[in-house]
Amino acid sequence: MNEKNRAFLKWAGGKYKLTEQINERLPKAKRLIEPFVGAGSVFLNSDFEEYVLNDINPDLIEMYRIIKRKPKQFIQDAKVYFQDEFNKEEVYYKLRSEFNKSDDIYLRSLLFLYLNRHGYNGLCRYNKSGGFNVPFGRYKKPYFPETELLFFAEKAKKATFTCKPYQKLFLYLRDTDVLYCDPPYVPLSKSASFTSYATQGFTLDDQAQLAKLARESKAAVLLSNHDTTLTQELYREAHCDKISVSRTISSKSSDRKPVAELFAFFPAKK
Template identity: 45%
Template sequence: MNRSFLKWQGGKGTVIDEIKKHLPTGKRLIEPFVGAGNVFINTDYNEYILNDINPDLMGAYYYLKLNHISFMQRLAQLFIEGADQTGYLSSRKIFNSGRRCGKNFERAVLFVYLNRHCFNGVCRYNQQGDFNVPFGDSKKAYFPDSEMLSFAEKLTNASLCSTDFEEVIAIAKNGDVIYCDPPYLPASKTASFTTYHTKPFTTEDHQRLNAALIAAAERGASVVLSNSNTTETREIYPDFIFFEIDARRSSAAKAGSRKSVKELIGVLPRPHAVLLDQAGDRMI
């Protein structure tokens, strides 16, 4: 299995083989919620469209693709200058005082530096848009050079964007494959980690996603979706056929703690068909 150079909450590294069983062949894979790109780097499509609403994440991919050598050289410098907590806090301050949007090489490199040095790879911003995750542990952070090299090579076949998922799913046409890994519906009232960027991902967002995916399937795209193993998932995505899989998840709260949980992989039948009984009610 290939590993991403980023740490990411909800990263699909542990369940990649299960996901691949459900991904059909096709020319192009569209990932509206790419995160750390574990599915991207472990599949073999001719073309990719990668999107995430987090512009810092997509900025990092953009500059890595543009010139991976200068990106990695600058990152290596930051690893040396900011190896301890004092260095981390001063880099975080620079990151937060910089230009927030638009393309910016230094911000993109700082984002990867912060990702490798912050607590448990958590990506969290406050209401003002400041990255506010504390320093991770004091062990020397791992510099992911081989992971970045293979990621950069694979990016040559990828188009990148940073927008809401609906705009990207609208691009999908006949023959495309879409893999969606949105922030999950909470598995319980206490497990409600659904905010990756500044805005939480709501039930209405899941309903929007369901509608966008059904429309894409009607245009001839194949659709695969990951989500939590809950009644709510099955209710919000009623036309999907779901498969339960075992996932080993690390907890955001406790570094190093892992537990096995079930999650769902949903596949939308193509061409999209809903079985109705004689009265016109949905049968499944």
């Protein structure tokens, strides 16, 4: 694919910079399944006939479904929140509180995009009570991603969006499927643990279970993770290779040092 397509969400750990490397490692297949779709950069920069895009975050998946169903209405309504009057700290916290109290799926979807673009560093984080708790980002003029939203909506015609535990995605695989798994990464140190993307977290037991499911899957599976002693052990039966990538989560550019990223490929069972 010649021109790369950006996701409309800011996303810590997003795969935009690695889509070429990922596509090189994905075998040809009819359907791509992503149990941890996140902002969808792999989906947006790959070419499969069908997609199953899953995430444990219901706010994310409900928003994707709405954008697929009525993109022009969503864009019109979401754009309101990108006027200058909404880029103020007190307004941000008021709307964040409104988001956390609301059961209205459509309003939550609009505010999810607002919070993503106005919140700190593209983080998506919830407290143990399920409340979104990312602080105000203090950006001069947050970008409204209209072009990216329209591209996403058009490509979403090929996609089915699901909100299930990752284990469920392995239950009904076809021989013509391939899975790309981009789970929350194994922490590089004890102090680097980041498990609050969803209220349930993603434990080391989950890392082991995902590796087992990939190993036993009848469809091909490509996994990405940090290159650590643990992941090398978990993926020891896979075809593994690694690349160096820059860290993007740290708020200080001086701390964004290259880290080793591991790709583990489990071929389809014959």
